[in-house]
Amino acid sequence: MMSEKFFTEWFLPGIWITVQVTVYSAALALAVSFLIGTLRTSPLWIVRFASGTYFEIFRGTSALVMMFWMAYAVPSLLGIQFVPMAAGVLALGLTYGAYGSEIVRGALAAVAPAQREAGIALNFTKAQRLRKIELPQAWPEMIPPFNNLLIELLKGTALVSTIAVADMTFAGNLLRLAKGDSAPIYTLLLVIYFVFAFLLTRGMRLLERQANRRMGKTPPEKTGFLSGLRSKSATDAVTGTGGAK
Amino acid sequence: MSADQNLTKDQSNPAVDGKELIRFDKVTKRFGSNVVLDELDFSVNSGKHVTLIGPSGSGKTTILRLLMTLLKPEEGTIRVGGKYLTHEERNGKLVKAGEKHIREVRKNIGMVFQQFNLFPNMSALRNITEAPVSVLGLPKDEAEERARELLDMVGLGDKTDAYPTQLSGGQQQRVAIARALAMRPQVLLLDEVTSALDPELVAGVLDVLRDIAHTTDITMLCVTHEMGFARDISDQVLMFDSGRVIESGTAEKMFNEPEHERTREFLSAVL
Structure with missing residues (x-):
């Protein structure tokens, strides 16, 4: 369906651009999440007001229009x-943040x-x-x-194709314009987004298990896709729920 | 179980000489229209072990929480070691204290909670070392060495790496006691520290506290329903009712020949 030249010059770089936009936007969104989220718990009303205003504005505006605006x-x-990529990353990162x-x-x-209260009793500062x-x-x-948000963001990166960032959706649109053959290319795009989303979910699941271990908690029962394929004993061995009760 | 020598020898307490360490002056605390403490006056001398008894809702825990600055009084003042706790003097006037002043006075006070309140994101050892390192600025290895000594003292020398969820209630509470002691407070507040424990775990925690009471000069302010324990460790027992001290005296006097009718009623109900 696509020529080798198109594949190496547009489609592969497009996939890479999608990955880059996702990573940069996610990093910005994460920083904004922690900054604004923490400020919104401040005891000072002016800080809560300013950070709350940010939240309302970016929640209430369209990411696509924000991208055009940037x-x-x-x-x-x-x-x-x-x-263009910076405009796209800013719009996505600030909105998802x-x-x-x-x-x-x-x-x-x-x-x-x-x-x-335990923290106060040990005389920690608020910041500590x-x-x-x-x-x-x-x-x-x-x-x-x-x-969930990360996957929304990944799928949202397709919006950058509208401001001339050559991501994989942009490459797909190019191919449709050149060949007029939409079905295979858009099907392929859907599959790639799905695979990326699936990989992200697996990664986040690992992160969650690690975070729970650091709280001394045994990981939750595996409920994800593929979990049924593992035998019960293998699961027990992995989670290590032997002695600690 | 041997006493931690450091606690007695290194205690850099300026006020272990039996002088007045805690003073409440006309402290009133309300929750809405409910007056929990009503112009309460009382004082505790340093090195003393004082137990607050009385029916629930009589304001005992509120006193500890006021001292720990988890609550602020509506009226009146609290002094610790002669310094105002939630007020400071500025241009000769008594004003609400800033965070810096509060932390300066608060560093002399430690608290053990009914529900332990260990930090679930930290191992037992780190629960104990975190505040000495980041609040007192102790070097990490020194803090860890001391934390190990304290864990030995409470009988949990083998649990340094355990997380709170991996410990029983009694073990968690003993870690919490070690954590409070690691800050070398002058005053230790004990808020019904065995109430949340299964009955068979109570004795272990009380043994640790008895040991601390008998071998250190930390001032203890204790709210408990364990009357046997109160009798063992208390220099003074205060009977509370409706936000006021209605009777006080030595443990012997209070438990054997209480004068006030309410005290007699209360003790006959709980003993």
């Missing part, structure tokens, strides 16, 4: 011209108040309590919702 409005407003901040805020709020007690305990709770 790519085409910012140059005329501020005189800054982003390269707003959603992520809600995950961080919620997980922090779910840490037992008694933990805060946050860094050493509250965030580490909230982290395992954040991972499953972060996984």
Whole structure:
């Protein structure tokens, strides 16, 4: 369906661009999530107000329009011209970071108040309590919702094709325009997005198990796809639920 | 179980000379319209072991939580070692204290909670070393050495790497005691520390506390329903009712010949 030249010059680099946009946007979104999410738990109303405003604005605007705004409005407003990928990463990272901040805020709020009290009794500063007690305990709770968000973000990266970033969706559109043969290329794209999403989920599952181990918790029962293929005894050996009760 | 020598010898307490260490002046604490403490006055001399008894809801735990600054009083002042706890003097006037002042006074106070409240994200050892390292600035290896001594003292020398979820309630509470002691407080607040434990685990925790009471000069302020334990360790027993101290005296006097009718009723109900 596609020529070898097209495959090596557009499609493979497109896959790589998708990976890059996902990684950069996810890193930005993660930083924004923790920053805004933590600020939203501040005792100072002005800090809560400012961070809450950020959250509302980016939750309430379209990521696609935000991308157009970064790519085409910012140059005329501020005189800054982003390269297209930067505009795409900014729009995605800031938008998904707003959603992520809600995950961080919620997980922090779910840490037992008694933990805060124990931290006060040991005379930790507020910052130390946050860094050493509250965030580490909230982290395992954040991972499953972060996984959902990460997959939303991965699929959202297809939007960058609309601002001339040559990701794999952009390559697919090119091929359709050249050959008019849509079915195979879009099917292939769907499969690739699915495989990426699946790999991310597996990675996040590992992260979750590691985080739970660091809390001294035995990992939850495996419920994922493929889990039925493993024998019971193999699962027990992996989770190591022998003595510690 | 041997006493930790460090606790007695190195204790750099300026106030182990029997002087007044804690003073409540007309402290009032309300939750909504419910007055839990009503212009409470009382004081504790340093080195003393004081037990607060009384029916639930009489404000005993509230006193400990006020001292730990987990609650703020509506009225009145609390002093620890002569310094105001939630107030500070500025231009001759008493104003609400800032975080820095509170932390300075609070460093003399440690607390053990009913529900242990160990940090589940840290091993037993790190539960004990984290605050000495990051709050007191102790070198890590020194803090760890001391944490091991403390774990030995509470009989858990082999549990350094265990996480709280891997320990029984009694073991968690003993780690929590070690954690509080690692900060070398002048005052140790014990808030119903055996109430959440299975009956067979209570004795182990109380033995540790008896040991600390008899071999150190830490001031102890204790809310408990374990009257035998209270009788063993207390220099002074305060009977609370409706946010006021209605009777106080030595353990012997309070348990053997209480004067107040309410005290007699309460003790006959719990003993």
